[in-house]
Amino acid sequence: MQDARTKLIAACQEVICSADDFREVSVRRIVAVAGTNLGAINYHFGSMEGLVAETTKLVYRRINAERLDALQRARDRASPYPPEIDEVLAALVGASIRWSLDPASAYPVMLFFHRLSVMSHHPDQYRPVIETVEHHRVFIRCLAEIAPWFDEVEIGFRLSCALGVRTQITRQRERTAVLTRNAMDLDDPEALIRETVAAIAPMFAPPTLDAAIRTTFEKRREQATKPA
Structure with missing residues (x-):
């Protein structure tokens, strides 16, 4: 049997993936699909954003x-x-x-x-x-x-x-x-x-030969100018 935390993550993914528009994604829809309550989101994830981040x-x-x-x-x-x-x-x-x-x-x-x-x-x-x-x-x-x-x-x-x-x-x-x-x-x-x-x-x-020579020169110059 899934615990409330696992149910909320699964419900969050289901609601987001089934939404025609992201404005349809809401806390109420998620808890309805999960069969939990609003307090469960705050208890397990701190907020709706925390639930989305974990999902x-x-x-x-x-x-x-x-x-x-x-x-x-x-x-x-x-x-x-x-x-x-x-x-x-x-x-x-x-x-x-x-x-x-x-x-x-x-x-x-x-x-x-x-x-x-x-x-x-x-x-x-x-x-x-x-x-x-x-x-x-x-x-x-x-x-x-x-x-x-x-x-x-x-x-x-x-x-x-x-x-x-x-x-x-x-x-x-x-x-x-x-x-x-x-x-x-x-x-x-x-x-x-x-x-x-x-x-x-x-x-x-x-890199081309010219670019390779230039890169090598720049690296040597950088090494030479580094403080001891």
Whole structure:
């Protein structure tokens, strides 16, 4: 038998995912689905925002596990060598793209969480979810093996840019459709993953010789100017 806390989290996800408009998401609807009362939300989560944050944390845990599982499969296929860059990037962006196009997924929970975090007067309660990046560090370490010409800071920046591209694709589909003159099938997740990977993979390619020389020179100059 589920306890009240578990019921509220499940109800929160159900209400958010079934809503035609996020304005339909309310405390009263959630407690009605959970079969609890208003006081249970305050008791277990402190507020409606706390409940949404906890629900989103569990959703992120599932999607991150899917990303890491895809990455591990790519590593296993390539072992003892590093995996192909396309497979690593597909593991990074694939789950989000698939979830965003799957009406049965919990992707609306992440969208609702983002909306609340932007509008909230209490942003601190959202930071533990937003600032969870350990799964990204796993990707950074893997990308460092594939692109040893970049240090981890440079790879981290490129990974952040790649995530920005992914977010544009998953959250701004109408804009993408306009910019591509409706010439791409934005409803085909696998095709969309391939196109996204093709767009971001060059960010991890070896720099040109001139750029490599300039980067090396700049690093040496930086080291030379550091105080002893």
